[in-house]
Each structure stands twice: as structure tokens, then as C-alpha cells.
Amino acid sequence: MAELDPRKTKLSNRAYEAELYHLQGELVKLQRWVKETGARVVIIFEGRDAAGKGGTIKRITEYLSPRVARVEALPSPTEREQTQWYFQRYISRLPSAGEIVLFDRSWYNRAGVEKVMGFATPHEVMRFMRQTPIFEQMLTEDGIHLRKYWFSVSDQMQYKRFKKRLDDPLRQWKLSPMDLESITRWEEYSRAKDEMMVHTDTPAAPWYHVHSDSKKAARLNMIHHLLDSLPYEDLPDAAPIVMPDRPEGFGYRRPSVAVSNYVPNYAGTIGTPKAGTPLHDTED
Numbered sequence: 519m520a521e522l523d524p525r526k527t528k529l530s531n532r533a534y535e536a537e538l539y540h541l542q543g544e545l546v547k548l549q550r551w552v553k554e555t556g557a558r559v560v561i562i563f564e565g566r567d568a569a570g571k572g573g574t575i576k577r578i579t580e581y582l583s584p585r586v587a588r589v590e591a592l593p594s595p596t597e598r599e600q601t602q603w604y605f606q607r608y609i610s611r612l613p614s615a616g617e618i619v620l621f622d623r624s625w626y627n628r629a630g631v632e633k634v635m636g637f638a639t640p641h642e643v644m645r646f647m648r649q650t651p652i653f654e655q656m657l658t659e660d661g662i663h664l665r666k667y668w669f670s671v672s673d674q675m676q677y678k679r680f681k682k683r684l685d686d687p688l689r690q691w692k693l694s695p696m697d698l699e700s701i702t703r704w705e706e707y708s709r710a711k712d713e714m715m716v717h718t719d720t721p722a723a724p725w726y727h728v729h730s731d732s733k734k735a736a737r738l739n740m741i742h743h744l745l746d747s748l749p750y751e752d753l754p755d756a757a758p759i760v761m762p763d764r765p766e767g768f769g770y771r772r773p774s775v776a777v778s779n780y781v782p783n784y785a786g787t788i789g790t791p792k793a794g795t796p797l798h799d800t801e802d
Contacts, residue, residue, distance in 0.1 A: 527735040534734045541741045542581050549586050549618070551750035556615035558662045561744065562624045565669030566707070567697045568679040570730040574669075574737045575620055578744075582618070591622040604628060604646060605653055612662070625650070629714035631696060634706045647717035654723035663748055664723050667740055668711070669730045673704050 552559060561578075563571040579587050590611045599607050605625055613619045628646045632638035638646075657664050671679075680697065683689040700707060719725045726743060730736035 529734045547752045548750045553616045558613040559618040560664045561620045562666040566671045567700045569669035569671040570733040587618040589620045651720045669728045675731045
């Protein structure tokens, strides 16, 4: 049977929500397995700006405990960090036993934005290309489950999403100068990505590409692949959860509300939304 082209996949909201709910249930099972077995999981999210990485991360972590699954989105390196071995500040963010770490962009900044924008020298970029396969081999040999996902979006769809952000006051903060530069440097980023894949798509740490012109399909495809690639199982709870009966009262009386400062009932002032008011994620 020929594999379906994800770029042509059409999903109804009903089908998307139902399958997402199922996959998020499996992610909860994965979380329990990671916690109980002491597994360590690293998931790298890379790709074009506006390719849907952030939305996918939100759906993965929506029902997970931040004590088990945490997101790392590192800012630009400080002056001190610029003097360190390049991988040093990422190592401190790697998971301990029983943790999942999702990198919203990662050490691959060096092969992408730093290379294209001239923040790294050609010598630094080539050193990165040599060291990364060794570094990632060390991670996997130590037992870390490393998964690397590249979110791929067409230039037309990226431009369309940038336009939506420009017109959306809730998302204008997502349009950084670097994002806008990616429009005029599309081919430079493409060449940088191709070179990066040549050096870092290895048997020990392969890249997995996610077509993301459809954000819904991309989320389902990526989460399903992640779950399918990990050896987790549905572990039973150590002890069944039993809701205790509420005991009888012993004469406690709640203080009068007049002595406490309550926030005003703003919700009570809200009427029916006007026609045309956005009621959902406009990027979905």
C-alpha cells in the first residue's frame, strides 16, 4: 500500500481532536514509564520559523507534569557562555533519570541561524559538524533516548503564517527580526539545512522530517512517531487510587467573606461575544 502524502492530508476538526486526545493519553503512559523506569528522553525540535514547532510542543506537554517533562528554549548565549565549549550550556539542561526534555531549538542553532547570519565563523561551524555526531553518539551510548525532528514548511505557507502573526496582536511578539530575515534568506537557510543533514543525520541519531504545511497533521504524525519509536509500556499504578470518604465536620465555620479581599467578578460582566470575535487558535 502506497504511503499517504502528509502534504495532502485533510483532517476534520472532529477527527483531529479525537486522535490528539488518544495520543495525549499515550503520552501520559509514556510519562509514567519514564518516571518508573528512570528513562531519559531528549526530543529536539528544529525547522523553519513558523513551521509549527511551538504548537506541537504545547500539545505534547499539555497533560504532562512539568516535574517530568520540561521545555528548554535557551536565549542567546551570555558573554561568559560564549567563552565555553559550545555544547556546555546544553549539557546542563539534559535530563536526569525519569525526565523528558524537549528542546525548542537546540545546539543546532550553530548550523542554522548562527551560520546564515554570520554569528559563527566558518571554522566554528565546521568544528560543530565534526563534533555533533560524536557528542550525540555519547548521549545515546549512555542510554539517553534522543529523537530529532525537523519541521518542514513551504515558503508560501511560512509567508502566510507570518502575515497572520503580523495582523494578530497576540502573536506579533513571534515576529522577531530573525524571523523576517528568514524570508529573504530562504535559500541560504535551505543550503545550511542540507549541509547540516549531511553531517548529522547518523545511524545513532537520525533526523526525522515532519511535513508541517498542515499543523494538525504535523502534530499527529510527530507525536505518533515519537510514541512508536520509544519502548514504553502501560505500567500499572503502584497502588490503586481510592477516593476517601469525606469525614464529618467538627464545628469549623468559615470566616465572613467581608474580612477577605476577593478579586472582582469580572466574569459576570461579560456578555455574548460579538459576531466575528475569534474563538479559537487562528493559526490552527
